[in-house]
Amino acid sequence: MLRRLFAPLWWRSSTRWLISGALYVVMYAGTASAASAVTERYVAVVAEGQMGTLAVARAGERVDIDYRIDNNGRGPKVHESIRLGREGLPVDWRIEGSRDKGAPLRETYRFSGGTASWKSLEDSGTARSDAAPIYVPNDASPWSQGLYLRALLKAPGGKRSALPGGVLRAEKLRDVNVGSGEFAQQVQVFALWGIDISPQLVLTRSNGEFFGTIDARMVLVPVGYEREYEPLTRLASELNRTYLQQLTQRLLHRYDQPIYLRNVRVFDSKRATLGEPTTVVVFRDRIVSVRSDAVPPADAVIVEGEGGTLLPGFTDMHSHVSFDSGWDLPLFLAGGVTSVRDVGGDNEVLLDLKRATETGALIGPRMFLSGFLEGRSQYSARYGFVVDQVPTALEKLRWYADHGFWGIKIYNSMPPDFVAPIAAEAHRLGLHVSGHVPAFMTSEAAVRAGYDEINHMNQLLLSFVLDGKEDTRTPLRFTAVGERMGTLDLGSEPVRRMIALMQERGIAVDVTMAGLEWMLLTRPGVSPPSMTSWLSHMPAPFQRSRRTSVLDMKPEQLPQYRASWEKLLQALKLLHDAGIRILPGTDDKAGLLLPSELEVYGRAGIPKTQVLQLATLECARLLGRDQDLGSIESGKLADLMLVDGDPTQDLNVLRKVRLVMKNGDVILPEEVFSTMGIEPFGRQPTLVLPRS
Template sequence: MAFATLPRLLLAAFLWWVSASSGLGQQFTPQVAAFIKVQGPVVIALTDAKVIDGTGRPALLHQTVLLEGSRIVQVGAAKKVKVPAGAQVINCTGKTLIPGLVMLHEHLYYTMPVAGYFNIAQMPYSFPRLYLAGGATTIRTAGSIEPQTDLAIQRLIGEGKLIGPDMDVTAPYMEEPALDIPALNTIHGPEEAAAATTFWANKGCHSFKMYMHATRADLAAVLREAHARQLKVTGHLCAITYREAAELGIDNLEHGFMASSDFAPGKVADVADYPAARQGLLQLPVASPAMKSLISLLVAKKVALTSTLPVFEPYTNREVVLGGGLEALIPQLQERETTTWQQNQQKDTASARLFKKEMAWEKQFYAAGGLLVAGTDPTGAGRTIAGYSNWRELELLVEAGFTAVEAIKISTLNGAKYLGREKEIGSIEAGKQADLVLIDGDPEQNINQVRKMTIVFKKGVGFDSVKLFESMKGKVGLN
């Protein structure tokens, strides 16, 4: 380290000490504090808001929500809630409060091909910021390429040194050698899978993800080690069918039914054939008895299903980057994504048909009593970007036929239930952690109003959503 940098480091350390000694509750570096719009120690009163509380109950008008420290201390009709003297009052007339989003298929990486091969690169700075800006106060990284980085980011966010959501970190992918993806972790058989599970559980990972070529024996080994530690296992499957995974005891399945190989013609056990799996889904009727049977099994086995509609959204007559985030990309990537979008116009009819089916199957699963949770999967072709995709998942759930109240519950309390944290997060209720989002509009009247988030409260600290988005324009693709 150059000695010339030492004065700056000492100054930064001094400023951190001042911040830590200020008595304002949670501690932040000056770089983080610059994006904080609202913070105690006084009570924060959000008055006269419409509240969609995340429980699925009907929205309530003219509500006041009191925050003290990191907690919600009172929620009720504005006429009945007494605002304490000295409270910081935020008038929310014409605005809506929803819980902080709990998104369960997120990544801290972005699609960056290498020499013609599909590849992914870590975005340790931009993506955590964008997730929080887009209302996600808790995320699960459903598959890591740099788990040591994800764990470090989790720590740095917790220490107030970086901006981002609370993170449930998933271990590296459990995948047998097959795909030429440079960043992808691979295991060789169930013994390695078990050893990897133990290693990363000891490092602090709470979730594990099976990938497309993993076998039933691999899954059984991971489940044995993870469940012994009360940790959970999910999967983006192909070699293993959903039915097989459910019978073995998997906790969660990713991408709705889009990764199901149960209906592939001539399915061979423990063999991944993605084209055949896709063909089986394309040929399957929306009201198929076979799908109904699978849904019944998943519900009976209490297997959660993660909706990741943004990553499958067709190109034709839709946005280049979902949620309106084209300007977040560096110029070269803006050009790449625009060119790809133009080339795919009117050429994705099969994808559009399957997309509509997936929406219908998610509705069927939900109606049958299944735990449907939400995620965005910012990877794929590169159109899905953290933060902006949070908004788009909510919009697409409504497009699928869910009400705004249901879409918000799926994206908040349902995710909290899956993580086992529903007593702490996921809804706007007295006693819970003060994770909530202020929207300058009414998403129940128009779900696109979710794009008008102004303040994202995480543990009672209000971050400036607009300022965070602005700060990351032209940055995605760098870090």
């Protein structure tokens, strides 16, 4: 999980895989001839069928790989040329192509004479080693995971340090039979840890060679094994669920006694003020009282707040929980996010995860689901339902309503003339209507057709910088922001008319500003302010991947892109001052980006106390749950977060979460982060348990 920026699907360097489009093999000059190479072909399969391919041409120690993604107008296009050494690890590795949204990539690695050296567009370095080390590139294809596995299985404990940094670990999970007839064989399933926060599930043949990767939504397997999609995705769900259940048992602390949070300053989200030190009492799932004279009984659990700030749990209004098969769930809570709105993913996975968090089988926030609805085109994002007729769309709306979804999200390829009947039926069924602005439609037209909310600031503003005939199903919806937004006149008549319409109809905007900053301001080797405050706490390969360019921005365009970012900040403040409801959401790494999102609001000039209101009470109001959530009051659900410091003065302290409650269950972020390979941000508070 960019997880995830401006779409329900995203590529993360070396970890993401959803693939679509044709793939062809191009042999580099100087490599083995095509006649002597053996080409292994793989297909990526999702519920709707094939979404892409991978080709691996091998001739002795030479390997040439072509990997291409075309999903919703985006996707990396990568060629790798590898020479393997005696240990089966690369001693020469050349990678070039383009990333998810078009940024160029080029990386070389070489091991010779006991020295490993690497150079990418973002960084370079050297290291001494007696033997060929494991090197983790920024943009390798999934085939590289097979290389890592073979090396790890020869190492003590299945663990080895990697370059440029970090530690990889392999764990065998089980043997499984795949295929039938001539395709029948047994493969091994491994969990590969250390590339990202969650494990990668990798399949190998009996001889240890790479067979594929699996997840709860997608499998990458050799040609001929496409029909294994359902059993392999079920297997991935089962394996991930087992891990997460084990984590839940360790990380979720449930007390049947009263819990006294002493010496805490309560943020009053209704009045946007911070109170004097007091005591908040919780029993089971409810807040019992907020009073300074509370005296704990002998059986109470006491949390020493030490003058820290107690806030209502945050809500992330733009998440994609199913993209990481549930691994995002504990991270949300560790970041103080006790509620999330998921705006598009695998419907069955979402329903399963929602049920599991509600019953306590899995640790995670409460989930509000917006069903994904996409039009059919060559650019379709294939999640939720893809439709090509209005009656089919209305049928899918009824499915969403019948299955308890809170709303719907309309996506880029939806024909503009479908929007009004879809919105009308959705409203009749009691569903909230949000979405991207479909291609060849303006944001004003989308609102007039029935939108309640627009997802992403760029989707709101693009109509004012495009000519109406340009196709936003392509990367243009990103590049146009950087290249043209800086010249937008926010006082122009079309912008003023749009704001007036939004005021009249109570339209909300899920702005995802931190993600936009990452997209516009990241340049080779340099991440923007919204990333720097937390990135150093992450696994080394993840850190490196976030210092890579997102868009194909030329150096001379940097002032232009910076001007566009400043214009987006001005637009955010303009919307806030006009009374437009702003919804904090990330569309990115769970629990880690929401503080960054809120910091951006502060930099735009929104008062810090009002920023905190947006992330708490205002989200609860939009979701229709403000009677139970969004403020700290007697009788409300015990969704709370304790931070070290005063966020009304400094929003940066929101990362220093010491304790979180969801429905009265206690989560200690230090435990969660340490378990998942992340350096904790805050110290654990003192808990005094009653004597048994």
